[in-house]
Amino acid sequence: EDQVTQSPEALRLQEGESSSLNCSYTVSGLRGLFWYRQDPGKGPEFLFTLYSAGEEKEKERLKATLTKKESFLHITAPKPEDSATYLCAVTSYSGGGADGLTFGKGTHLIIQP
Amino acid sequence: DADVTQTPRNRITKTGKRIMLECSQTKGHDRMYWYRQDPGLGLRLIYYSFDVKDINKGEISDGYSVSRQAQAKFSLSLESAIPNQTALYFCATSDPHQETQYFGPGTRLLVL
Numbered sequence: 699e700d701q702v703t704q705s706p707e708a709l710r711l712q713e714g715e716s717s718s719l720n721c722s723y724t725v726s727g728l729r730g731l732f733w734y735r736q737d738p739g740k741g742p743e744f745l746f747t748l749y750s751a752g753e754e755k756e757k758e759r760l761k762a763t764l765t766k767k768e769s770f771l772h773i774t775a776p777k778p779e780d781s782a783t784y785l786c787a788v789t790s791y792s793g794g795g796a797d798g799l800t801f802g803k804g805t806h807l808i809i810q811p
Numbered sequence: 812d813a814d815v816t817q818t819p820r821n822r823i824t825k826t827g828k829r830i831m832l833e834c835s836q837t838k839g840h841d842r843m844y845w846y847r848q849d850p851g852l853g854l855r856l857i858y859y860s861f862d863v864k865d866i867n868k869g870e871i872s873d874g875y876s877v878s879r880q881a882q883a884k885f886s887l888s889l890e891s892a893i894p895n896q897t898a899l900y901f902c903a904t905s906d907p908h909q910e911t912q913y914f915g916p917g918t919r920l921l922v923l
Contacts, residue, residue, distance in 0.1 A: 730910050741815075741901050741914035742854070785854070789910060798844055798856035798869050799912060 700725045700790050704802035711776055711809050719771040719805045721786030729789040731769050732799065733762050736783045745771075745784075776809045783807070814838045815915035817902050823921045824892050832887045832918050834902030843885040844903040844912060845869075845877060847896075854901065860885055861907075892922045 701724040711717055723731065730749050734742035746755045748764040755762050759780065761772040771784055783806045787799040815836045824830050834843065845857040856869030858877040866877060874896060878886045889896055899919050903912040 732911065734914075739917070739919075741916050744911055744913060747909075747911050787854075798846075798859050799854070800856075801854040803851065803853040 700788055700800040702786055702788055702800055702802035704784075704786050704805050706805060707803070708806040709808070711773075711807070713777060713809055713811050714775050716772070716774045716776070718773070719784055719807070721769040721771070721802055722767060723769070723786075723788050725788055725790035725800075727791035729791055731764055732787045732789075733769070733771055734785040734787065736785055736804070742785055773807070776807075778809045778811050781807055781809045815902060815904055815913055817900075817915040817918050819918060820916065821919045823923065825923050826893055828892050830889050830892055830920075832900055832902075832920070834885045834887070834915060836883050836902075836904045836915075838904050838906075838913060839882075840904040840906050840913075841882065842905045842907060843879065844905070845875075845885070845887045846901045846903065847871070848899040848901060848917075857887065857900075889922075894922045896920065897922045 703722045705720045730747050732747050733745040735745055736742045746762040751766045753764050759774050763770045783804040785804045787801040818833045841862050844859040846854045848854045855871050857875050858869050860866050860879045863879050876888045899917050901917050902915040905912040
């Protein structure tokens, strides 16, 4: 059974204070690791897909990296508008949900002005 | 216009009632999914469909049924709603060549 664990559960930063969110995963054959952003009352918004260890992707102040056991979402000089819940999810070749995503519980990020 | 739409956006119903949540997409994707989100539990897969003739159970399908009326439409039904089905429900779509799933805005369901 695929498992995804995100840490910390919540993180409060000052504007401009860089940090990283962690996503640890246990799967039998990773197909893809996905990062989403979710604002209150809205659907998850796609950010990145990573497929193999060593892969990195960037978008504005966000950078996602992948190893064989975990992924990091690095946030550089964050702004208040980056406040949201960040979700990590995986698909695998043997996932219980077959083609569905297995999600972590998310990291609730608050950026204070 | 949004690529993935869900109706209704909010729904209050009573225990034992049958309700249907609807999802439509304009992305042209073959694959569609239903998830539910509960505080502290994250998003969990209920059902998914690869095309109109293909329906598959997800992690938590008990108490739910689905119908794929067309490539663009995928409905979720609660045959006899119960209070622990109170949750936020999301529809998603994906292109099999990219695997990335795109989510709708969600339906907030309250079962009294």
